[in-house]
Amino acid sequence: LAKTTQPISMDSYEGQEVNITCSHNNIATNDYITWYQQFPSQGPRFIIQGYKTKVTNEVASLFIPADRKSSTLSLPRVSLSDTAVYYCLVELSGGYQKVTFGTGTKLQVIP
Amino acid sequence: GAVVSQHPSRVICKSGTSVKIECRSLDFQATTMFWYRQFPKQSLMLMATSNEGSKATYEQGVEKDKFLINHASLTLSTLTVTSAHPEDSSFYICSARVSGGRQGRGMNTEAFFGQGTRLTVV
Numbered sequence: 001l002a003k004t005t006q007p008i009s010m011d012s013y014e015g016q017e018v019n020i021t022c023s024h025n026n027i028a029t030n031d032y033i034t035w036y037q038q039f040p041s042q043g044p045r046f047i048i049q050g051y052k053t054k055v056t057n058e059v060a061s062l063f064i065p066a067d068r069k070s071s072t073l074s075l076p077r078v079s080l081s082d083t084a085v086y087y088c089l090v091e092l093s094g095g096y097q098k099v100t101f102g103t104g105t106k107l108q109v110i111p
Numbered sequence: 112g113a114v115v116s117q118h119p120s121r122v123i124c125k126s127g128t129s130v131k132i133e134c135r136s137l138d139f140q141a142t143t144m145f146w147y148r149q150f151p152k153q154s155l156m157l158m159a160t161s162n163e164g165s166k167a168t169y170e171q172g173v174e175k176d177k178f179l180i181n182h183a184s185l186t187l188s189t190l191t192v193t194s195a196h197p198e199d200s201s202f203y204i205c206s207a208r209v210s211g212g213r214q215g216r217g218m219n220t221e222a223f224f225g226q227g228t229r230l231t232v233v
Binding site: 034036041042043044045046049087097098099100101102103104 | 115117145147154155156157160202204205206208221222223224225226227229
């Protein structure tokens with residue numbers, strides 16, 4: 001499983017755009033990049049997933065460069081409720097592969 | 112969307128007793144479920160993979176006789192912490208995957224997580 005590296009923590013003011021970058025130098029051809037969000041005392045929740053270039057959904061955007069050795073989760077105009085831990089994972093495509101978590105990034109949104 | 116439900120959400124037990132945690136997939140069948148443990152301010156640690164109708168696969172360092180996993184149906188997996196000790200106090204989370212292909216969600220399978228169970232052993 002490809003190892004991921006993310007900043008341990010980040011602070012941001014409300015209303016700003018937040019970009020969290022994740023490194024995954026050993027990503028394999030069949031691996032996807034997935035981001036999860038976890039609030040205290042809750043299970044993680046899926047945010048977004050991509051393979052290459054850019055993916056956007058109703059809550060976030062995911063930017064993946066051509067070499068796929070890194071990815072950036074972009075949260076537009078964060079609010080206090082976005083304070084959480086964000087995990088970047090690299091997962092093998094298809095099937096029911098186990099999900100292994102890295103350290104995650106603790107995002108603190110400041111009023 | 113798919114829902115994974117855990118029960119109980121919180122449990123306190125005496126040292127030496129056993130505690131069972133249930134994980135249910137409410138609107139889909141899950142042949143495979145995963146069990147995690149999370150200590151305060153730490154990441155999730157995968158404990159085992161629960162396979163319907165067969166033995167669970169445990170991660171290195173996880174005692175299979177202490178953490179009994181049963182996956183008797185396509186919608187239910189249980190984790191029993193046997194002879195619990197205070198050091199077993201933790202947040203336990205289960206997960207199951209659903210086949211992907213949904214628009215905006217990518218083409219890979221998506222993992223859904225239960226709300227977690229806070230176990231306190233006193």
